[in-house]
Amino acid sequence: MLRLLIGTGVLLMAVGFGAAGWQYYQTMPAGTGDVAQPSDPAAPVPSQDWLISPSGGLVPQAEALAYLRQDRFHPDRSATILRTARLIELLTQGEKLPDEPYLQVLADICAPKLAENLCKVLTDNLAAECAVNTARVVEGSVDPVQGTAQFRLELVYRLPPEAEPLPDLGAHVLSQTSTVFELDPGAEETRTVEAALSTALAQARAACPDKGLACRVQTLSVEWTPDAPVRLAARIAWLAPLPKGVIPAPPLEPAPGG
Numbered sequence: 001m002l003r004l005l006i007g008t009g010v011l012l013m014a015v016g017f018g019a020a021g022w023q024y025y026q027t028m029p030a031g032t033g034d035v036a037q038p039s040d041p042a043a044p045v046p047s048q049d050w051l052i053s054p055s056g057g058l059v060p061q062a063e064a065l066a067y068l069r070q071d072r073f074h075p076d077r078s079a080t081i082l083r084t085a086r087l088i089e090l091l092t093q094g095e096k097l098p099d100e101p102y103l104q105v106l107a108d109i110c111a112p113k114l115a116e117n118l119c120k121v122l123t124d125n126l127a128a129e130c131a132v133n134t135a136r137v138v139e140g141s142v143d144p145v146q147g148t149a150q151f152r153l154e155l156v157y158r159l160p161p162e163a164e165p166l167p168d169l170g171a172h173v174l175s176q177t178s179t180v181f182e183l184d185p186g187a188e189e190t191r192t193v194e195a196a197l198s199t200a201l202a203q204a205r206a207a208c209p210d211k212g213l214a215c216r217v218q219t220l221s222v223e224w225t226p227d228a229p230v231r232l233a234a235r236i237a238w239l240a241p242l243p244k245g246v247i248p249a250p251p252l253e254p255a256p257g258g
Contacts (some may be wrong), residue, residue: 070159079220107137127157204234212238
């Protein structure tokens, strides 16, 4: 009888998880690849889909499209937040935490709740539109003693149109750089995960070179745990003139990764 009750409980949790997963799937952006349609049909889309790297080769196509197609969602333009949260904070009023064997399932079902306020941070500071791509609990991270778990949240976003059109792409190279920094725990800019994400956005934009053209934030990541150092990382990309001696020419073969 005990085995029957446990089996029934797991089945009910699985059914609940499946329903929640389907509901979450329905709210995902309509395709996060380059085939996704722009939110603004009137937004200009560059006809060229290749870019030159500073070494003279072709930029991998996924990176090139993530840079060029700023008017639509793209999986290579994302913000990833790795955060720790108390499981009890995921419950609605009157609910209680289930027994230990079901904590992992509960955490996975409720993970999208942790991403609800993060898109607003992006649209307030950088993006024209944002959507939650994935929200999952990290496997094996549930701590039943502390009542906590670690969650991986991924947001995709599109960028607003820039005032100036892109220069001649065949006469420029795509330069990219990554920056990583750590903030002390307890600082005002790391007190909440939203504040940490806002700080990462500010640091990324500040890293754009003065002479760079159309500098864009390609990826962000935040690792946040209460009362612990916060790790922030960002990758930015911009256009620079072709080096001397390099002659622009369209590619004869698809870019790597295309």
